[in-house]
Amino acid sequence: MFKLSPISLYIHIPWCLKKCGYCDFHSYVSPEIIPEKKYIENLLKDFEKDLHLIKNRKINTIFIGGGTPSLLKNKSIKRLIYGIKERYFVSQNAEITIEANPKTIECKRFVHYKNSGINRFSLGVQTFDSDLLKKIERTYDLDECINAIKELKKVSQNINLDLMYGLPDQTLENSLLDLKYAIGYNPSHISWYQLTIEPNTIFYSKKLNIPNDEIIFEMFSKGDKLLRKSGYKKYEISSYAKHDYQCQHNLNYWNFGDYIGIGCGAHGKITQKNGKIIRTFKNKNIKNFLNGNYLNSVNTVSEEDIVFEYFMNTFRLYKPILKKDFRKKTHINEINIKKRIQKAINNGFLINTTDYWNTTKKGKFFLNSLLKIFLK
Known part of the structure; x- marks a missing residue:
């Protein structure tokens, strides 16, 4: 908790x-x-x-x-x-x-x-x-x-x-x-x-x-x-x-925070008290939405998707990514992604320290290539 x-x-x-x-x-x-x-x-x-x-x-x-x-x-x-x-x-x-x-x-x-x-x-x-x-x-x-x-x-x-x-x-x-x-x-x-x-x-x-x-x-x-x-x-x-x-x-968004989304076609991301993350998807059909049918689906985000989504957002920022923040917001230990982090380092995309990771200039320029490393 x-x-x-x-x-x-x-x-x-x-x-x-x-x-x-x-x-x-x-x-x-x-x-x-x-x-x-x-x-x-x-x-x-x-x-x-x-x-x-x-x-x-x-x-x-x-x-x-x-x-x-x-x-x-x-x-x-x-x-x-x-x-x-x-x-x-x-x-x-x-x-x-x-x-x-x-x-x-x-x-x-x-x-x-x-x-x-x-x-x-x-x-x-x-x-x-x-x-x-x-x-x-x-x-x-x-x-x-x-x-x-x-x-x-x-x-x-x-x-x-x-x-x-x-x-x-x-x-x-x-x-x-x-x-x-x-x-x-x-x-x-x-x-x-x-x-x-x-x-x-x-x-x-x-x-x-x-x-x-x-x-x-x-x-x-x-x-x-x-x-x-x-x-x-x-x-x-x-x-x-x-x-x-x-x-x-x-x-x-970029710090992997939570938000609710309302309206036709909106979606939300909400962390529950047990650490699970859910995504809500609202009805895209405007007629259905106006008739009171708002929610299309609710999904629990898998651990693999959480890792990818976390980095997809945080790698966009021009600041270090604290490891304690990763643990807090994903409920995942960074040991679980050690091999992928090392691959990103070997490719010159990431710098690794005791407390944080930081994208290099090359990592920012080849952001899609960096993210592919964390894609399931």
Whole structure:
């Protein structure tokens, strides 16, 4: 038996104006009228059904993701946040994030979202190049991006800008210009990650002029230097933050913390008092979810999967991985993975000390190869 730490809450809003060609998140193209009221009612009921799993564990972070959560009206978000707080204890200084789209109509809602208790905004810019925005099938242009950032700056200092590099037909100069644009607006956080084409996406079956590996590496290395030089500290593979502005919700994921997930297609990870870890998977069918059928399945995570999932998250961070933390959060003795640790060391991916492991520069660059060592 061991003491359980605070927990996070993820809330999934499954609608988008348009399904982007690279997106593999669970979402629907929004109907003319989104059934907001009914969905919020069912989100709160879904939340109530999960409460028995997290007894006496306060919620430290809330993340409203999607889809495009900023499609929801002010009153819907307010009702959602207030409904969560009425039903369970949320820390007074909890980080509450909402993902937003730069589309002009949604910008007008930012101030109302803040008044509902949201204190962190994540804006999915992806690129400031209007031509590239069309190529990756986004629904806004450069002017709307800039307007959205300016509107957010009036509301909050805790702002993340999502940017991607390695886009179709993107040049090295384009990628660095994106970063310079972003840095110029002085957001507290920048998420900068490489476009990856997943098998279950529209882009997977298309011929795209993706930059070659050499150019992508140059984008990464020069962009990384630019961000660090501009006062952003890299604390995770694709995350850069000003002092005290790291995303606490995502840090909980990457530190293999627990979270509950509510909403259509959401999933959660919850450690039980006996040390067992369970995963919850919510119904992906929106009609079924709106009819009250929330839970799709609950699975106990095997020891092999726990090891892989722990390292899949913690290897992303730019800090040592304490062995006592591994034991505490997995309930597994590191002796059980001694051979795999040694293989990672032999490959130059890991440094091993008495108290911790740390990924090398090579380990970070070849992260997938490092993780394969821990895959069953």
